[in-house]
Every structure is written in C-alpha cells, then in structure tokens.
Amino acid sequence: MKFRLISVFLLLGMALAAPMRSAAQSNYSFSLDKEVVQVTWNADGSESLDYVMAFSNSPGAAMIDYVDMGMPNSHFDMTTVHAFVTADMMTEFKVPVSTSNYQGSGSGFAVQMSLPIYAAESGSIHVTVGTITNVLYKDTTNPTTDASAVFAPTYFNAKFVHGSTDLTVVFHLPPGVQPGEARYHTPSSNWPGDAAPAIGQDAQGNVTYTWHSTGASGSAQYLFGASFPNKYVPAGAIVVPPAIDFSGISDWFGKLVGNGAFWAIFCNVVPWAVILLFVIIAAINAKRRKLEYLPPKISIEGHGIKRGLTAVEAAILMEEPLDKVMTMILFGVVKKNAATVTSKDPLNLALASPLPAELNDYEKAFLAAFADPSQTNHRNALEDMTINLVKSVSEKMKGFSRKETIEYYKGIMERAWEEIRKAGTPELKSQAYDQTLEWTMLDKNYEQTTHSVFTGMFFVPVWWGRYDPGFHPTAAPAGSQPGVGRGTLPGAALAASVVTGVQSFSGKMLGDVKTFTSGVSSRTNPAPISSGGGGHSSGGGSHCACACAGCACACAGGGR
C-alpha cells in the first residue's frame, strides 16, 4: 500500500490545484455547467487529455478572459496543446495558450480567451493536450505486474465558482488491455456519482471507464484511477519512486523525539538553520528565476529619406554655417536672374522686376530683406527669414529620418563633384559646375575640393557677372557650350570668389555670425525640458555659441 500512497501523493502535490486567474481579481463569479474529460492512456505510457467545459458567467461579474488549466505534472508537451473557444453553437476558433500567463498552482498553462465570456453570458472552451509523460506508477497491490493510472480533472477556486457541474470523466485504457485484465479504483470519497464506472469500448476498441455525475462541483478535487497490466506500456514509462525503507529511520526518530535534549537543540538551532538554508536557496534561485535584463530599446515607426529638399534646405539640415547658407541663397537668386549684386561692400542688390515666378519662399524673403535700404533692417529681416526657413525644414522633416536624409544629400553632393570631375573638357566641367553649384557648396571642404577639381581655367557661367560686379572676363574660345559665359577664371580665383562671398556675409551683412545664429536658435530651438532626475542628457537642442545651422535646426523625424 505504501507505493500507492506515494504515487497518489505525488500526483496531488504536483498536479491538481488550478484556480482560475488571479485571486486579486476577486469579482470573478461563474458556474461550470458542464465538463467532459477524455483521459487517454497511450501505448507509449503517456497520457492525452481532451477537455470540453461550458461556463456561465454571472451578471455583474468580471469577464472570463483567461482559463488556467492545471496539469498532472510539468512533463506536458506545450507543442501538443491546443485550445478553442466556441463562438456560437457550431464553430470553434483556435485561441492562444501559454505557460507564462498561467496563474494556478502547480504546473499548467493558461488559455487566453480571445473571445471573453462577458457578464451574464455563456461560453465553452475545448482544450486538448497531446502528450503528458511520467503519469504511470507501480500498482500498490500488484506492483510487479500492474501499472496504476490516477487522474483528477482541473478544478477552480471555490471563491469564484458556484452551482453544480455535470461532470463526465472517461478513461481510455491503453490498446490491448482486455476488460478482464483491468480494474478501476474507487474515486475519492467526495465524488457524488457512482463509484463504479460504466465500462465500455471506444471507437478504437479500447476499454473505457466512464464516471458521470450531474451534481459535481467545479471547485472540488475528484480522484479517479485504474490499474492494468504493465506489459501494455514500456517499462521505462512507469515512474519508480526511490525505494527507501523508512521503518528503521522511523524507529530511530521515535527514540530521538523522546529525548528532552533533542528538543532543546531543535528549538534553538533548527529555525536558524532553516532560515540559513532558505537564504542560500533563495540566493541561488534569485538569478535563475529572474528574466534576462537587456537595456531598454525603443524603435519608432517613421519614414527614411526626405526627398525634394532644395540645396539650401539640405544645408540647414546638414548644419552648415548660416553665412554659407546666405551665400547659397544669394547664388540661387542671382542664377534665377532675380537679382544682381551691385556692390559687394556693402552688399547691395538690384532686384529684377517683375521677380521670376519660380522663387522659393525663403528666396522671396531674402530679396525682400534687401529691398530695405537700412542695413539694420537687412539683418533683422534675414533673421526672420532664417527662422522661417528653419521652421519650414523642421516641418518638412517631421516623420522622416534626419540621419538618413543627411546621408542622402551628402550622396547628392558627392555625385555632383563626381559629375564635374568626369566631364571631359574644362568647358564641360564648368557647365556641370554651373548646374550643381549649390549642391557642391554643401561640401564642408568646398574650397579645397574646388582647387583640386579646377586645376586650369574655369569658364564662368553667363550669370557670373551678376554675382561679381568686379568681374572682367578674359576671352573665351568661340562656340562655348550653352550656359557657359564668354569669360574665364583660374580655378583658384573661382573658389576664392565663393569663399569671399561667404565671408562678406559673415562680416558685413550678419555682423557677428555667432550672435546672429544665437538669435535664430533662441526662437527655433529653445532649451529642452529637463526632468531634473538623475543627470540624464536627452541630447540636442541646447543653446550654443557656434555658427552652425544645426543649433537652430533640430529637424524632426518619427511619427506619422
């Protein structure tokens, strides 16, 4: 009888209790109207389960969103677990199952009710478990010849379940077992139905034991069992508990507990030893049971490259100095024949009338700034123009990646230089340069690259005279390419002319460029909010004294 008790104890300890969901959600209230459990003892010594359970949720109760299914032990194969909810009387829909959401005691898994059972509603679930091993034990009466199979259906916390359950438990014995070879165990004493099951055969011809009661409880543990010859299952499938004879130990222990000194030692030492043992086990367990910590990682949905920016807008994005940005705008309006530089010191422009139609908003604002004869007003108007330009670029960049966009426009700049380098003749080179001037100006090493590309003469474009009032063209060969003017400059002079243009902006138009930039950034890029919580730097956006457009522009990406 000893082994039988051990086997039952093991099953009880490891398998049965399975309350529904967290006890914290104490407003669960439901009845388990009907439950049918098919327990199949397979030829390989494993067990398969098939549960069908019908619930009725009480009016005003919390919805049933999970159902915890207790398992006999932890040796169930999750890949063989499937769960379905019945949406109407006919159709079953597969729903997720997971061990991680299981909140019952012992081993088991949770069925996620994708179609929850709301208050005052009814619903059914169908759960199948293909393989559970380590479920057979030696029979205590005939330990050498028989195997013992004991099972208790999952049950729910008595606080939540009420009413009676129409419960049917069907044992399907292993293939080959004959009716006369097997015997059933008397169910646990709380079983309200007949102790003797109905004996029959299933569709495969296997012996079946069926226990049934309409007055069962959804919160009670009921134990059912059967024994059959162990020759029908592999010997290795039968769990063998350690065969220790405890009788000697028991005698010795009986004498010991009669000794007063033992109790004195026991009371003083054992509690500390238990605590120490617990601390050691807890420390060992602590790391193993916890989740792996990976640094928090956030990914944001957003587009990549913002195409369609002008070179000037790309310069803002690429944090080029604002005096350089101004020079790029100046080149733009001169090339479009919207203005002519009448003097470089001080910088004065003669505006075309009417202005060409294809001007960008910032170009119109730039020209408007020069329409005012006051130098102070120039500066203020240029500041306003820059602020609007920065805000406009920032708006355009919303939802796009700044980093990827900068790389994209760097690529355009590099390809522009490549086109110029590849041009076969100085004239073609000059023509290519004319077409891509603003993009090449995005190069942070603009002056050096110009020197290296234009080693000989540079054929000035037709508009060059409008940019440089002091330009006196030397003779150019007849039959020049369209767009190329009738004069030449040494390459070094070309680079110097552009760089001088930038310097004249920084020195004469904007005043101190750092101050100008700071004036812009104070309105376009106020200091970010600090949480003051632990020295975190969220990056970007601080006021700085350098002259880059990046301090003014923190163009955004992400979002939609």
Add this chain to the structure above:
Amino acid sequence: MTSLGEFIQEQFHHVHPLTAETHHFQSAPGEPPCRLHLRLEPDGSGVLIVNATNVLHLNPTAAEFAYHMVKGSPPEKAARDIARRYRTSRATAQKDYIDFRDSLQTMITRPDLDPSDYMDFDRVAPHSQPLSAPLRLDCALTYRLPPGTQAEYAPTKRVERELTTSEWHTILDKAWAAGIPHVAFTGGEATLRDDLPTLIALARKIGLVTSLLSDGLKLSDLPYRHTLLQTGLDHLLFILQPDLPASWDALAALMPEDLYTTVHLTVTPQNAGQAGEILQRLAKLGVKSLSLSASDASVHELMHKLPGQVAGLGMTLRWDLPVPYSAENPVAHETVADQVASGAGKAWLYVEPDGDVLPAQGEADHILGNFLKDPWEKIHQNQL
C-alpha cells in the same frame, strides 16, 4: 506590502512577463496634453502609442519601463520592481528608467526633434513590425449622406442595415479588449447618426482615443458642436469642401474651439489652380494640421510642390488618415522608392455600418468577418 508567504512563494517561482493587456494614461487637466496607450504582448514586448500618432515598439525591458511610466511609478518603485524581476541592480534599473522616461517626455514635448538622432531610438519603416491587433479601427456608422452631396462622395457598398447603439457599444468593447487603442468614426456622414455623441462618449469611457471624420457642416450649429466637445472627442478630421461657403463658415466656427482639428483637402483638377490660395486661407484661419490627397493623376506634380508650401505656412502635414483617396497623399508619392508597406488591414481596419470588416474603405470585396458577430480571433486570422 508583500506578506511573508508571498515573499517565500516568490523565491521559488519563475518570473513571467507582465500580463498581456492594454494600459492607458491621460495627463491631468492643466498639464500638457498627453495620452499613452501601452499594449503589452504575450512575449513581454510592447507597443506604445503616444498621442495616437507616434508608434513605438518596445523590447520587454522597455515595455516594463513603459508600464511603470503609464502607472505613474516613481523611479524608486520602478527600480525596485524591475530589480526584483530582472537580473539587474536597482541602480542600473533606476538610471535606465529615468533615461527612458526623459526620452519619452522629450519626444512628447519636442516633436521637432528627431527621436532617432536625439533620443537614440531605432527607426523602423511604417507598418513593418508585426502587430497583434490594429492600432486604429475606422467605424463607418452610416453610409447616408447629406442631401445634395456629390455622387463621387458616396460609398461604393450599400448595406442592408445600420448597427444599433448597443451593437456599436459591443464592437467598441471588443476592440478595446483586442488591444485596439484608437477608433475613428466615419461614414457616409457620421453626424447624421443621432447617437454619435453617445458613441463618442462610450468610446472615451472605455479608454479609446476618438476621432471623427466629418464634413463638419453640422458642427457649425453651436449647441451640437458643444455637445460633441463635451463627449471628450479627441480629434476632428474636417473634410473641407473648398467651393462651399458653408464649409468655410463651419471651419471658421470650429477653429477657436479646444479641439485638435486636421483639415483634409482633396486636390482635384478643378481646384488645383486655387490650391495655393486655399492653403493660405487655411493658415489664416489658424489651421495647424493638414491632410492632402489627390483625386487624379493629373495633379500629382502639384502634390509634390504643395508640401513645401504647407511647411512654409507653418502647417504640419498628416497622412495615413481615413480620408478620400487616402492612398494618393504626398508622402506616399514621395516614398514610392522606399516601398513602404500599406497599413490597411494591418495598422487599421474598417468596419462598415453593418459590422462587416474590411482592410480599408473601398475594399468591399475583401470582407474579413463581422466585428459584431465573429470573434476577434477569426477576424485577426483572416487579416493575417
């Protein structure tokens, strides 16, 4: 406080990810407006939707930080809980939590900063990540239209009946239970449903972000407008009819109200010539958020130019909204080379007035199920 029994039990149980469910946070009155929806997935990862616009995908650690942020946990408590559940020290957890919280706050308060550059967020292409449920449900309450509406605005599919208020309530409940955080009421003309204020209020009560897509004409009526505002409507998508004076009047009446309003303009060959003037007029009315789409390939070139003007006028361009010709927006044109996946049927679904679910408006031959009658699981499986 944890009891000794719970403490002992804790020492012998493996830690599992937080329960898969949706959590919601809304800032208190007087604070900067902020709504967060955190959807925790079974594997512990999460999706955080910030103000119904920014979609963030979180690894399990970040998802747990976001959970504490949504619950308003102080750093000390968050760090204690994290250190109990993860193999890390309290100090590390607290520092990472503060960094995480600050990054999100910066993203919320500084929408002009690129989160990839300034907050070290990774960028993923829109609609490229797996989702356990859509982010938005477009609910066509009715296919009825106001008398005299142009035929081109009429929906292509007719339905035999409209769902009742309680049926829509069931759908809203199911949507929230499935983890969908945002619902957009559309039509037809949604304001023709008398129960629209009730439905908006119900959705808000559940925790959903609510949008209304409307021609806005009925909102020029002050009592009705205030009724809608009192329901807690979060967002109005105003379909502008630029040649209709009443449409401009309604918009002028709406703009001073405390309601986030996006104006949608469908650029047609007929109004393309006045598009610039229309944008300027919108800017003068104080419109800050604009949605554009094209009815016709002949205006595609203009669609490439208008975003520049929109930005110059200080308006933010929106897309991915349930508007007419929604696929023909400037951003879609601009990002053709990037082969961005469509969000229809994945990031959003469309429910017809009878409850049938479509990937998006106009895809009447692709019914995924019925949101009222079918379990979400079935619809989701068809969606996949």
